[in-house]
Amino acid sequence: QVQLVESGGGLVQPGGSLRLSCAASGRTVNRDAMGWFRQAPGKERELVAAMNWSGFSRYYADSVKGRFTISRDRAKNTVYLQMNILKPESTDVYYCALDTSQRPDVITTPGEYDYWGQGTQVTVSS
DSSP, X not given: OOEEEEEOOEEEOTTOOEEEEEEEESSOOTTSEEEEEEEOTTSOOEEEEEEOSSSSOEXXXXXXXXXEEEEEETXXXXXXXXXXXXXXXXXXXXXXXXXXXXXXXXXXXXXXXXXXXXXXXXXXXX
């Protein structure tokens, strides 16, 4: 059974940094596309960053370009989202997602992902 477990969320001041982790179990995800989404109550899930199976193709939402980085540690079977220069509008629940199709492209649509983590709360406030 594939499971994704996020961690690393919390309360941080504006301008601060957090690194979210998404640890996978039940499947080696080193050749899978992964994504990070955010969701506020009552709103649709929104893509923040994603990478294709090889990691050579990456997508970032305009609002996070230059501040967030998605990466993968193959030895740990874990995907990260490094978030720098955080802003109050970054406050949300963040979810990691896994696609097992091994398509070559970056996947940007939530419905195309096969597995989701439980989410981790990120709050940016002074």
